[in-house]
Amino acid sequence: MTEVSEEPAWRQRAVERSTRAAKLRAEQRVQRFLDSAQELIAEKGTTDFTVQEVVDRSKQSLRSFYQHFDGKHELLLALFEDALSKGAAEIRQAAYAKRDPMQRLRVAVEMLYEQSRPNPEVQRPLFNDFALQLLVKHPTEVATAHLPLLTLFSEFIEQAAEAGAVPEGKTRRRASLVMQTVMFTAYTSSVPGGQASPVTSEEVWQFCLGGLCGSPAKPRTSRTTK
Incomplete structure (x- = not known):
């Protein structure tokens, strides 16, 4: 033995x-x-x-x-991921100050919109230059970098569904759609030659709310009306 x-x-x-x-x-x-x-x-x-x-x-x-x-690219990617992670942490802290799940989701949408808006007075090369290059050449890395935000939005949408405020199902997919809508709108609303009146965070929230709940003209409470 x-x-x-x-x-x-x-x-x-x-x-x-x-x-x-x-x-x-x-x-x-x-x-x-x-x-x-x-x-x-x-x-x-x-x-x-x-x-x-x-x-x-x-x-x-x-x-x-x-x-x-491995090189400069990986260093910039680390900075990009770190910035997104810190942004997600700020959103989480502010959102959880609200007890209502829909208010948490609203805070998350509006804060992400403000975080994503280009500010001519503040240089943000990581987002204005590097992020666009990443999106074109390394989409998988972009998706990985956004995981903290995707997890957070999935969490809030799941909580809203459990509370009966939005329909259940495909939580992660809907979270991704909300994030893409918010970030793309934030970027394009400040593009030179765009709209005279930039889209507001309130408008973005109402649009996302309609997408999550269905047509704004038919609120979910109408289903219980006899």
Whole structure:
């Protein structure tokens, strides 16, 4: 009979401690690269910078950079995902201040609209330039980056359905449609030569509400009317 020798507990603890320390150091290095890239974008007003500039500003090595990123594209993608994740967190916090599921959904729609609107006074190269390039060349990466928002909107629509405020079914698909409507409308409403009166977040909410509940002329409560 073969004896099974278990690894001593002290060895396991030592390895785990070493792994945690290495992970923390890696996270700190990655964050320094991200912060440096963000500073360069803010200064230049564009994503037109080199990897070497990021490395120099972060006071780290080129070798260290390529240990964590395949190149500039992956660095920009990380910044893009981080920005979307923070936006989703802001929406979640504001929406959950409301107890009513439909009010949460409304807050989410209106906040996403405002977050997505181009602001001529604020440079947003990650969204105005890089995001458009991503959409054309790397649609799968765009979908992955938007997962926190998609999960959040699915959650709110599911809650509204459970409360009987909207019909049930195809929650994730409807969440995707709402998000695309909100973000596309936000971008195009500010395009030069567009409408004289930009679309408001209230209008976007009413439009999305009609799509979720059916025709606005036939509210769901009418089904119980005899």
